[in-house]
Amino acid sequence: DQQVKQNSPSLSVQEGRISILNCDYTNSMFDYFLWYKKYPAEGPTFLISISSIKDKNEDGRFTVFLNKSAKHLSLHIVPSQPGDSAVYFCAASTSGTYKYIFGTGTRLKVLA
């Protein structure tokens, strides 16, 4: 049972435009969410996180939005740059546990 779902396996965006990556979850006990970026032959790199008490968190070009009623979160990258081309994973966890449940990833390609 896939508790965290990323339904778009890939996304292409022009440089300078907005990239929107989506993630859905099924477990209502999840209260902490993260986005990681992964380049080939490297481990995932932490990007940004959000607690369930918030609906938005921003860090530079990256903003994460959380819609708890829809069990949906999204990552916005503005403006997109070619160096953003990577696989993006969303992850979730619940209070009292430290393991992350990851989605299957979305491959973002930013075209110059």
Add this chain to the structure above:
Amino acid sequence: DTGVSQDPRHKITKRGQNVTFRCDPISEHNRLYWYRQTLGQGPEFLTYFQNEAQLEKSRLLSDRFSAERPKGSFSTLEIQRTEQGDSAMYLCASSLAWGSRNEQYFGPGTRLTVT
């Protein structure tokens, strides 16, 4: 480099052999995690340690798998009697234990191929 390091980066072994991987976390981090990632999937949690204590194990961690963190610093993950289904990227991560929400920092992984 003060990031998480893993050794070896690649391992090719024959079915039935034992393999051991090592992870060195970021020095001040007292939580250490092991994940496994197969093609087209996200990382899947295997186990985690706080200092030397192994506090949680996934049911993915069969009795052929064992992880240790004897001195609360580096960790090893051993797979006995490897099977072709064990072929995957094995990722180690570490984090601080202060508070309840500290992001995990991942190493580059060990890619295991079982032939």
